[in-house]
Amino acid sequence: MIELTGVHKSFGTLEVLRGIDLTVAPGTVTVILGPSGSGKSTLLRSINHLEKVDRGRVRVDGELIGYRQAGNRLHELGERQILKQRAKIGFVFQNFNLFPHLTALENVAEAPVSALKKNKLATYERARALLDRVGLADKADVYPRQLSGGQQQRVAIARALALEPRLILFDEPTSALDPELVGEVLDVLRDLAAAGTTMIVVTHEIGFAREAADTVIFMDEGRIVEQGPPAQVLDNPRHDRTRTFLSKVLS
């Protein structure tokens, strides 16, 4: 279970998140929609403390992320503990951010070995299985720059899965891809959803939201404007802003 309560975040004088309350049940898929600058990515990044929140609390399975509460005060955790928390949360970037000097297999196996101190041999075995799962078994020993965008993103998803995370955050996973490569990445996302992975996905793929999401969230100007099942938010939006946004995206 992921719980955000009263999350605020500013960059200088710009208030990017203005009080976010959100609950995500385990095993569900949540899709976040919204115009650029609405705070979607910042929200996602605050869930694994890539962005420090200014106010409010983020909890994953009851564990406060990035802070320790003593009485009424929050104390920021040391880097070591934050890194431990992050190892339980997968993150997939818009630009993949694969490590270019490591092979696909080394990319996938890096974190389990060095962050979770898992057995090296078993991890490489599992990494191969994960690459197979995203359809790239034959690309294990290839460097990221030798792969297409869609293949790179699938390696990045395998890399996130390797940590056996409680939840995976996707930050516009298909926005940097050529149109004909979007499908192969969305297929992997659909498989994960069907397997009961807890996922929060920031995306502009309305079609994906409609079929795969349990909850769709529409954000604007740092607030959640509207949330509910896809049939309600996408087909029967209650707010004008949601309607305007959808008409622009769908046209």
Added chain:
Amino acid sequence: MVPARHPWRWAGTGLVLILLAQFAHGLATNPGWDWHTFTGYFLEKSVMQALLLTIELTLAGAVLGFLGGIPLAAMRLSHNPVLKSVSWTYIWVFRSVPLIVQLLFWANLGYLYDRLQVGVPFGPGWSFSTSSLVSAFGAALLGLSLHEAAFAGEIIRSGLLSVDQGQHEAAAALGLPRHRQFFRIVLPQAMRAILPNAANLLVNLLKSTSIVYVLAIGELFYQVQVIYGRNGRVVPLLMVATVWYVILTALLSILQYYVERYFARGALRTLPPTPWQRLRAAIRA
């Protein structure tokens, strides 16, 4: 299809070849070069010893310089304002002072500080006479290393800055331990930007060792000066030193090529063949 003709290209090539031939002819026939003396001294024992000293100074200066450069770069990139400004000031000062001036300062340290003391701050300590602790060789090594460290620090910093922010984020998001983020993810990628500059610095250091002749240390340049001071054959002996510097630089360049190639893996889709591989392919064809 008839390819376009390039008459000026042919004219230019001809002109350059004529000039080169003329120069080569001069090298062979001008008695001033005195190749007999050159070959007599090129492998002479005192020259060999001096060469060894030059190599020692270069290697020791490079190792100490880069060891000093790492903390300097780390300090300048830290968020701690004190560490940042200390590093900035060090780099400012040691880049400003000419190496030769610095060397003379270190050699005259005993004039400033008669005795040096090691010990617990405000507590007991042991004191040594400065001139016994800092020999001429020590002063030279100290000067070269401190000078190198300032430049190495900036080279390392530039390499670290060249690594994409997304790489830091991905490493952090995966929860990799801090040292692992640095040594496994960031540094190997930074090396690509660090290496060409570091090689430049190393070659520069090799030649800068000739400046320590002011401290009467028997390195290559000092030694040939001693010899031509005795026999008056300036040009052939300068050529002895020159050719050795050129040979050492060539060796460094070859080393640089292969090290750069190693760190290029993954950065290029396919690595170009090495000169050896190209030669072998040409012979086979």
